[in-house]
Amino acid sequence: xxxxxxxxxxxxxxxxxxxxxxxxxxxxxxxxxxxxxxxxxxxxxxxxxxxxxxxxxxxxxxxxxxxxxxxxxxxxxxxxxxxxxxxxxxxxxxxxxxxxxxxxxxxxxxxxxxxxxxxxxxxxxxxxxxxxxxxxxxxxxxxxxxxxxxxxxxxxxxxxxxxxxxxxxxxxxxxxxxxxxxxxxxxxxxxxxxxxxxxxxxxxxxxxxxxxxxxxxxxxxxxxxxxxxxxxxxxxxxxxxxxxxxxxxxxxxxxxxxxxxxxx
Numbered sequence: 001x002x003x004x005x006x007x008x009x010x011x012x013x014x015x016x017x018x019x020x021x022x023x024x025x026x027x028x029x030x031x032x033x034x035x036x037x038x039x040x041x042x043x044x045x046x047x048x049x050x051x052x053x054x055x056x057x058x059x060x061x062x063x064x065x066x067x068x069x070x071x072x073x074x075x076x077x078x079x080x081x082x083x084x085x086x087x088x089x090x091x092x093x094x095x096x097x098x099x100x101x102x103x104x105x106x107x108x109x110x111x112x113x114x115x116x117x118x119x120x121x122x123x124x125x126x127x128x129x130x131x132x133x134x135x136x137x138x139x140x141x142x143x144x145x146x147x148x149x150x151x152x153x154x155x156x157x158x159x160x161x162x163x164x165x166x167x168x169x170x171x172x173x174x175x176x177x178x179x180x181x182x183x184x185x186x187x188x189x190x191x192x193x194x195x196x197x198x199x200x201x202x203x204x205x206x207x208x209x210x211x212x213x214x215x216x217x218x219x220x221x222x223x224x225x226x227x228x229x230x231x232x233x234x235x236x237x238x239x240x241x242x243x244x245x246x247x248x249x250x251x252x253x254x255x256x257x258x259x260x261x262x263x264x
Contacts, residue, residue, distance in 0.1 A: 020085040024126020027212035028056035049094025137206040138251030150187040151178035168198035
């Protein structure tokens with residue numbers, strides 16, 4: 001059993017001199033950053049991240065040394081962040097949303113554990129897409145929900161389909177991350193066919209692109225119409241309601257079960 005005292009948010013039993021802060025930037029707008037994330041960004045010497053996310057932080061890191069790289073270069077990016085931290089620099093590694101939810105935290109901890117001399121790691125949470133998109137839609141996540149990434153780059157398609165089926169059978173509200181790209185459309189189509197077997201065609205579905213960013217687009221539709229929605233890409237999050245979810249005005253609502261005016 002591992003026992004340790006938490007010190008200034010550092011989740012390590014030992015505290016080597018180097019420091020790597022893994023920061024969740026939420027949707028990317030400065031107003032959605034936590035104060036702790038802002039403090040870490042302002043106090044660091046080097047910022048490393050995916051170029052699109054770095055651009056969102058331009059006003060905060062204007063005079064910082066910055067290293068950017070593209071999609072699919074996550075391992076190299078994290079290794080560089082660890083090496084720079086091991087050299088004594090205060091490094092911020094950027095992750096969209098929350099770093100522990102399909103973000104950079106897990107990879108950084110895995111790679112750090114392989115080192116003989118480990119760096120000091122701090123994980124700063126951020127607003128994940130499920131939360132930001134739910135707030136934009138209303139209150140679709142008021143009851144049990146499942147979050148599933150439809151990207152098959154790191155997960156087998158059969159496993160994705162199995163998870164969708166089980167979540168659908170369990171009547172969970174379902175949040176889909178990474179629904180499709182220009183070349184990868186099959187997982188979303190498969191998920192839709194599975195859902196149509198277990199959910200009413202009229203089940204409310206919320207589709208949010210660029211949540212809380214410029215060019216945000218919000219669509220509330222029904223499950224039967226999901227595949228006809230044109231703007232679904234890697235910047236889109238889809239929330240499929242459960243059997244109790246309904247739409248009122250511009251809001252998508254999943255009842256929690258409270259007694260209201262004598263009715264559940």
